[in-house]
Amino acid sequence: MSLSKQYIQIFVSCSDTGEAQALVGELLELRLIACGQIMNSMQSFYRWQGQVAQAEEVLLILKTQSAYFDKIKQYITHNHSYDVPEIIATPIIEASPEYLRWLDECMDHNND
Numbered sequence: 001m002s003l004s005k006q007y008i009q010i011f012v013s014c015s016d017t018g019e020a021q022a023l024v025g026e027l028l029e030l031r032l033i034a035c036g037q038i039m040n041s042m043q044s045f046y047r048w049q050g051q052v053a054q055a056e057e058v059l060l061i062l063k064t065q066s067a068y069f070d071k072i073k074q075y076i077t078h079n080h081s082y083d084v085p086e087i088i089a090t091p092i093i094e095a096s097p098e099y100l101r102w103l104d105e106c107m108d109h110n111n112d
Contacts, residue, residue: 005066006065007066010087011060011062012059013057014058037060065107
């Protein structure tokens with residue numbers, strides 16, 4: 001299906017499941033995302049403040065329209081426990097028409 005709107009997945013590393021649940025819950029309430037998935041227990045390795053570090057984290061995957069990215073980024077930046085949270089968007093190139101209709105319905109602000 002050719003996409004008339006642009007849809008994205010946003011990846012956000014979180015310190016724990018509680019933080020991921022809080023973020024996804026509020027973003028759903030604000031109708032900025034259609035859904036979020038939490039993948040538990042991943043090992044992250046990175047450089048932070050000049051040192052190699054590692055941490056156990058959870059990965060939050062959000063489905064949305066690209067038009068909402070800036071609002072989502074702002075919300076996460078202000079409500080995340082990390083100084084520099086990972087907020088990475090990738091395009092959804094193809095999807096079923098039914099799934100895209102569902103995404104749009106979930107984010108329809110006229111459904112309040």
